[in-house]
Amino acid sequence: NAGVTQTPKFQVLKTGQSxxxxxxxxxxxxxxxxxxxxxxxxxxxxxxxxxxxxxxxGEVPNGYNVSRSTTEDFPLRLLxxxxxxxxxxxxxxxxxxxxxxGELFFGEGSRLTxx
Amino acid sequence: xxxxxxxxxxxxxxxxxPVLLRCNYSSSYSPSLFWYVQHPNKGLQLLLKYTSAATLVxxxxxxxxxxxxxxxxxxxxxxxxHMSDAAEYFCVVSLTSGxxxxxxxxxTRLKVLA
Numbered sequence: 001n002a003g004v005t006q007t008p009k010f011q012v013l014k015t016g017q018s019x020x021x022x023x024x025x026x027x028x029x030x031x032x033x034x035x036x037x038x039x040x041x042x043x044x045x046x047x048x049x050x051x052x053x054x055x056x057x058g059e060v061p062n063g064y065n066v067s068r069s070t071t072e073d074f075p076l077r078l079l080x081x082x083x084x085x086x087x088x089x090x091x092x093x094x095x096x097x098x099x100x101x102g103e104l105f106f107g108e109g110s111r112l113t114x115x
Numbered sequence: 116x117x118x119x120x121x122x123x124x125x126x127x128x129x130x131x132x133p134v135l136l137r138c139n140y141s142s143s144y145s146p147s148l149f150w151y152v153q154h155p156n157k158g159l160q161l162l163l164k165y166t167s168a169a170t171l172v173x174x175x176x177x178x179x180x181x182x183x184x185x186x187x188x189x190x191x192x193x194x195x196x197h198m199s200d201a202a203e204y205f206c207v208v209s210l211t212s213g214x215x216x217x218x219x220x221x222x223t224r225l226k227v228l229a
Contacts, residue, residue, distance in 0.1 A: 035219070108158050
């Protein structure tokens, strides 16, 4: 029962470097998303996807890119890292059942520090 | 537009006393609502969910929440706090009209005093 798998768990970058946070789920969920968590601000939605080939922006998309080529994978790319992107990142997936949405299933989180 | 407001950023209770964490939402459509808990340096765990069935929802660890459409509220309660309940709690709203997404409240940090 892997659920949602995020890698890496920890990463330190220098300003201007690029990197990709990986996210994979094995539950055949159509919905996948990325959040960042900062103290006192809860979880803020970066990007989300409702199926392969479909992505959309959340509340704080600037500086991040996503793609969804398969149902299972939803990588988050930082194009040119900035100190303001120091945060904990969570990937989450979910499903829709009739008129209702299911709960979010979360990865364990990735702690990113940008120096 | 949908949004969710957690009315208290910090709540302190004594062990053995009731817990009330307040959440109000706004949504143009019938929402699904969730409460998650996050213990320090841990991931997020689902406490309970409302998805248009019974308005009183029971969750894990003795928590429950009541969906009140007229008040647009989904407050989280527990009759008797335990030290292990100290954590941050998030109220989450989603809707299913068209493209769907989930929006988090800013969280309520619960402190339990011995």
